Structures are given as structure tokens and as C-alpha cells.
Amino acid sequence: MSGSSKDVLQGYFDELLTGFDAEEDTQGYQPPKTPQRRPNAAPPSSAAPTPQPQQEPATPIPPADNPPQISELNSAKNVAERLAKQKLARLLKSAPPEPAVEVKVQRPVVEKTLTHTEIDARTKARLLAETKIREKTVRKALKPNPTEVVVESLAPKPVVSKPAVSEAPLVPAPQVSDPAVPEPIVPEPSVSETIASEPAVAESTQQDSEDSLAWMPNGRPVWAQERFEVLLFSVSGLTLAVPLIALGQIQPLTEDLTPLFGQADWFMGLQPTPVGKIRTVNTAKFVMPERYDDAFLQSAKYVVSIDGLPWGLAVDSVNQPISLQPEDVKWRSERSKRPWLAGTVKEHMCALIDIPTMGKLLQQADANAPSAANNNNTH
Amino acid sequence: MATSSTKSKTSEDPMLQWVTFKLAGETYGINVMQVQEVLRYSDIAPVPGAPHYVLGIINLRGNVVTVIDTRHRFGLEPGEVTDNTRIVIIEADTHVVGILVDSVAEVVYLRQSEMETAPNVGNEESAKFIQGVCHKNDELLILVELDKLLTDEEWAELENV
Numbered sequence: 001m002s003g004s005s006k007d008v009l010q011g012y013f014d015e016l017l018t019g020f021d022a023e024e025d026t027q028g029y030q031p032p033k034t035p036q037r038r039p040n041a042a043p044p045s046s047a048a049p050t051p052q053p054q055q056e057p058a059t060p061i062p063p064a065d066n067p068p069q070i071s072e073l074n075s076a077k078n079v080a081e082r083l084a085k086q087k088l089a090r091l092l093k094s095a096p097p098e099p100a101v102e103v104k105v106q107r108p109v110v111e112k113t114l115t116h117t118e119i120d121a122r123t124k125a126r127l128l129a130e131t132k133i134r135e136k137t138v139r140k141a142l143k144p145n146p147t148e149v150v151v152e153s154l155a156p157k158p159v160v161s162k163p164a165v166s167e168a169p170l171v172p173a174p175q176v177s178d179p180a181v182p183e184p185i186v187p188e189p190s191v192s193e194t195i196a197s198e199p200a201v202a203e204s205t206q207q208d209s210e211d212s213l214a215w216m217p218n219g220r221p222v223w224a225q226e227r228f229e230v231l232l233f234s235v236s237g238l239t240l241a242v243p244l245i246a247l248g249q250i251q252p253l254t255e256d257l258t259p260l261f262g263q264a265d266w267f268m269g270l271q272p273t274p275v276g277k278i279r280t281v282n283t284a285k286f287v288m289p290e291r292y293d294d295a296f297l298q299s300a301k302y303v304v305s306i307d308g309l310p311w312g313l314a315v316d317s318v319n320q321p322i323s324l325q326p327e328d329v330k331w332r333s334e335r336s337k338r339p340w341l342a343g344t345v346k347e348h349m350c351a352l353i354d355i356p357t358m359g360k361l362l363q364q365a366d367a368n369a370p371s372a373a374n375n376n377n378t379h
Numbered sequence: 380m381a382t383s384s385t386k387s388k389t390s391e392d393p394m395l396q397w398v399t400f401k402l403a404g405e406t407y408g409i410n411v412m413q414v415q416e417v418l419r420y421s422d423i424a425p426v427p428g429a430p431h432y433v434l435g436i437i438n439l440r441g442n443v444v445t446v447i448d449t450r451h452r453f454g455l456e457p458g459e460v461t462d463n464t465r466i467v468i469i470e471a472d473t474h475v476v477g478i479l480v481d482s483v484a485e486v487v488y489l490r491q492s493e494m495e496t497a498p499n500v501g502n503e504e505s506a507k508f509i510q511g512v513c514h515k516n517d518e519l520l521i522l523v524e525l526d527k528l529l530t531d532e533e534w535a536e537l538e539n540v
Contacts, residue, residue: 256517256518256519258405258512258518258519258521259405260497260498260506260509260512260521261453261454261455261503261505261506261508261509262453262454262499262501262503262504262505262506262507262508262509263498263499263500263501263503263506264500264501264502264503265501266500267498267500267501270497270498270512270519272514272519277495277512277514277519279498362500365500365501366498366499366500367499367500367506368496368497368498368499369498
């Protein structure tokens with residue numbers, strides 16, 4: 001018994017020693033650890049746009065370098081193979097939801113975005129795309145079949161003579177190389193859609209956006225319940241922030257800006273753009289009349305239009321968009337004096353504008369607006 | 380059949396002619412049906428006690444015509460008289476008056492549907508003169524409603540000039 005038991009023990013140790021490497025593999029594939037790795041492995045697969053699900057399993061298999069010894073442990077090998085198959089199956093399952101379709105859709109979008117961008121400065125162009133993108137684009141594009149939607153939107157574009165003009169020159173987007181961040185480009189398709197579907201889509205979209213721009217009982221707008229993005233721009237030295245969700249387009253202020261007589265002093269005029277005439281507001285005068293300097297008329301270079309409204313804010317320069325947490329903003333509880341001011345952001349020393357409210361104010365100020373008060377949603 | 384549909388379309392969206400003129404760098408349009416003639420600038424005789432928006436009177440083939448200071452009426456800065464300055468004789472609200480403009484440009488054809496409503500913000504009375512705006516020939520045309528250029532009281536006041 002002692003001899004046989006010795007042999008058995010010796011055999012067991014030998015097996016342990018020789019199978020050490022294999023054992024590591026086995027542990028790696030053991031149920032408890034596998035689920036932890038999956039989440040890590042999954043993201044890369046989604047991040048890499050065109051990964052072929054079949055090749056992916058190769059990535060997690062690196063432990064296969066050790067396997068030469070696995071042959072010795074049949075049980076471990078079987079386990080490893082089984083786990084590998086399971087992983088592969090999971091990867092295949094997870095892969096489908098992020099089909100290449102989206103990738104295809106995004107690329108064409110980039111070109112379009114660039115088109116619009118052309119109007120301004122290169123960097124600002126991207127901001128344009130992002131602006132529209134956030135809500136509308138994503139919504140519309142994702143609703144039914146992203147692929148189909150894109151195709152449709154692309155087809156009508158050529159028909160829309162207006163945007164087409166800007167599209168051609170935009171093509172040479174050297175900045176496209178920047179797309180190191182491919183994701184932001186995705187929303188762009190919406191931009192084109194907006195333009196193409198001028199009236200009908202705009203109206204339906206408006207209601208959605210109005211809902212999403214309402215204020216909640218907690219003193220914050222709907223769009224600020226979670227992390228949100230704002231676009232910073234400067235006006236006569238003051239930095240203002242506007243939620244991207246409420247932004248329309250950024251167009252350059254040109255000599256075509258036509259003032260109208262008999263209007264309020266904060267009305268700069270009508271700026272013709274490929275998308276229509278933007279009623280341009282002298283933001284400096286509107287926001288801080290007490291500190292207004294006429295130099296703003298010369299320094300203002302862009303007009304940032306309000307989503308869904310024919311109004312836009314003249315600004316000196318447009319900066320980068322930033323992400324804010326609701327806690328970053330000191331929300332104004334009482335907004336009787338400056339109803340357009342949503343709050344202030346200390347970190348960036350800027351005032352956050354309540355664009356929807358400002359849009360309403362502007363609409364109500366317009367005596368010619370078709371039942372301005374009632375039709376705020378309709379515009 | 381096609382002809383009738385075309386006719387109905389035309390009646391729904393009539394083509395209008397507008398005489399355009401320049402004032403302070405902007406282009407304005409007035410309905411050609413209300414324009415009687417366009418005169419070169421000639422001396423305008425001031426009238427003591429006339430309203431501030433009246434430049435004076437001119438003799439038009441024996442008829443006395445009151446000339447309105449359009450810039451003043453529109454709330455614009457005063458301008459200089461140049462070779463291009465014109466007096467446009469118009470008929471508004473059954474009254475015949477002249478309006479002084481920087482220059483007269485052309486006659487443009489516009490469909491009713493091409494006209495867009497202009498904003499009206501602020502409390503200025505002159506804003507009501509604007510009938511609409513239209514993008515034509517790469518520029519924005521401000522369409523003026525001459526019938527609203529003066530109120531009934533002001534027309535009556537003019538009669539006494």
C-alpha cells in the first residue's frame with residue numbers, strides 16, 4: 001500500500017509540475033475569471049470598427065503560447081477548448097449588435113459635415129456637425145435601419161441645390177485626417193438630413209427638442225440631468241456657453257448681413273445663409289447692454305443659430321465644446337431679471353445660456369411672428 | 380387642361396413687379412403699380428412749419444408735390460445728395476408724394492411666394508413699413524409697404540403743407 005500510494009503521490013506531483021503551465025491556462029479559462037475578461041475584451045472589438053468576429057478569438061487565445069504542454073493534460077486541453085469555443089460564441093454574439101453598417105454610415109457623413117464646415121473656419125465646422133448631431137442625427141439615423149436612413153438622406157442631397165454648393169468645396173477636408181476620433185463624425189449625417197428635410201422634419205423634430213429642453217422640478221433642464229456638452233464662445237470678452245443640444249448651425253457673418261430699420265437695437269439684421277435667413281441678434285447688446293461696446297459690430301464674426309428657430313446669436317469667436325456635469329453649474333433659481341441665463345460655470349468662468357428660453361423671448365418679441373406666443377413650437 | 384392649371388397657379392401665386400432703390404447701402408423695393416415716375420434730384424423748396432419728415436415741395440409740371448425725407452422716415456442717418464439721388468413720385472393711399480432715395484436700381488419680378496415675413500422687434504413705428512423681405516440677385520430686398528408710410532393723421536397733415 002505504501003508503495004502504491006507513493007507511486008500515486010509521485011505521479012500526482014509529476015503531473016502537477018509538468019502541467020503547471022497548462023494549469024495556469026485552465027485557471028484563466030475558469031468560469032469565474034472568464035466573465036471578467038469578457039467585458040474588457042468586448043470594448044476593443046466594438047472600438048475597432050471593422051473587426052472580423054472570426055479572427056477575434058485569436059486575441060484572447062494568447063495563452064495558447066503555453067499550450068505546447070497542454071497536450072499532456074487532456075482534461076485541461078478539453079477545458080481550454082471548450083472555454084475558447086464559448087468565448088468565440090460570446091464574441092460572435094456581441095459582435096452583431098455593432099455591425100459594420102454603422103461604420104459605413106459614418107464615413108459618408110464625414111464628407112457632408114465637412115461640406116457645411118466649409119462655410120466657416122475648418123475647426124468650427126466640426127462644431128457644426130456636432131451640434132446637430134447630438135440629438136436629431138442619432139435619433140433619426142438609428143430609428144429604423146440606420147443603413148437605409150443614411151442612403152435616403154444621401155440620395156436627396158444632390159436634389160437640394162442649396163447645400164450642394166457648399167458640399168463640393170468641403171470635400172478637400174484635410175482635417176478629415178484628424179478623425180483620429182471617428183465617433184464624433186457619426187452624428188454628421190443628421191446635419192445633412194436637417195438641411196434636406198427642411199420643413200416637415202424640422203417641425204416634427206422641434207416638438208421633440210422642445211420636450212427635451214424643458215426644465216425639471218429639480219431646477220435643471222432636461223438636458224442637464226446628466227453629463228452634457230456645451231459650446232463655448234466669446235462675446236465682447238465674455239465667455240458664454242450654450243448646450244449643444246440647442247444649437248443649430250454656425251455661419252460666418254458676412255457683408256450680406258442686412259439691417260432692417262425700425263427694429264430693436266439688439267437686432268443686427270438678416271444674415272442670408274444656404275439654410276435660410278438668420279435673424280441675427282447683437283448678443284453683446286442683448287446680454288449685457290450696460291457694458292455694450294460698438295466695437296462688437298466689427299469683431300463679431302459668426303452667427304450661432306438656435307436649433308429650430310430662425311434666430312441666431314452673433315459671436316466673436318467659437319471655442320471648443322466641453323463636457324459639464326450638472327454639479328459644475330451654479331443653476332439660477334430666480335431668473336426674472338435675466339431669463340435667458342441658466343446658470344454660471346465657475347471652472348470655465350462662463351455664463352450658461354438657456355437657449356430655449358432665449359428663443360422664446362425672441363419669438364415673443366417678434367410682432368410679425370405668426371401668433372408668436374402660440375406658435376413657438378411651430379417655427 | 381394644363382393651361383387652366385397654370386392659370387390657377389398664377390392666380391394663387393401672382394407675379395409682382397417691384398421698383399428697387401438704394402438707401403443707406405440697402406436695397407428696398409416698392410410696388411411698381413404705385414410708382415408714377417422717377418425724377419432726377421432738383422431743388423426742393425423747404426416749407427416752414429412742415430412736419431420733420433417733410434423735406435419740402437417741388438413743382439412737377441405745374442403740380443405741387445410734397446417730398447418726404449425717406450431716410451428720416453425710416454430712422455436712418457441723413458445722407459448726402461449725389462448724382463444718383465432720385466425723387467420717386469409715388470401714389471400711396473390716394474395721395475401723390477415724392478420720396479427721396481439714394482438711387483434707383485431696377486425693376487424686379489417677384490412671386491408672392493418668394494416674399495418672406497420680416498421680423499418686427501422693438502417698438503419703432505417705422506417697422507410696420509416693411510412688408511417683407513426677399514432674396515433676389517444675391518442680395519436681400521426689403522419690400523416697403525407705401526400705404527403705411529404715413530398714418531391718416533399724417534396724410535391729413537401733408538394736405539395742409
